[in-house]
Amino acid sequence: MTFSVTLPWPDRTLSPNVRLAWQARQDAKKAARDGAYALAFDAWDHVGIAWRLGPLAARYELYPPNRRKIDIDNLVAMLKSAQDGVCIALNINDSQIREATYTLLDPVPGGKVVMTIQVLTEATP
Numbered sequence: 001m002t003f004s005v006t007l008p009w010p011d012r013t014l015s016p017n018v019r020l021a022w023q024a025r026q027d028a029k030k031a032a033r034d035g036a037y038a039l040a041f042d043a044w045d046h047v048g049i050a051w052r053l054g055p056l057a058a059r060y061e062l063y064p065p066n067r068r069k070i071d072i073d074n075l076v077a078m079l080k081s082a083q084d085g086v087c088i089a090l091n092i093n094d095s096q097i098r099e100a101t102y103t104l105l106d107p108v109p110g111g112k113v114v115m116t117i118q119v120l121t122e123a124t125p
């Protein structure tokens with residue numbers, strides 16, 4: 001079973017290297033989580049209940065908004081709130097994600113992230 005959702009490029013204020021007041025950072029995290037939740041909830045067909053039982057893999061296809069150099073470690077941290085929102089929408093625990101791959105692709109206007117979650121092994125009762 002596989003689920004994919006297209007997310008907006010993360011806000012730069014989510015970068016661990018950006019110095020902000022704690023409230024501004026919390027507001028950015030909440031906006032990313034809530035936005036990802038809404039996109040994932042709308043894209044989900046509400047059928048995949050059984051996949052909550054097993055380990056999952058997440059694949060991120062990263063389409064940056066420009067050709068600037070990207071520190072992938074910072075980008076992973078910037079995507080954490082969005083990942084949480086997707087997991088909440090799918091009613092899964094993000095600790096089930098055992099593998100994550102990040103692929104940097106060609107830029108697109110505005111940038112986007114395509115997140116795909118799939119079951120690693122079939123769960124047996």
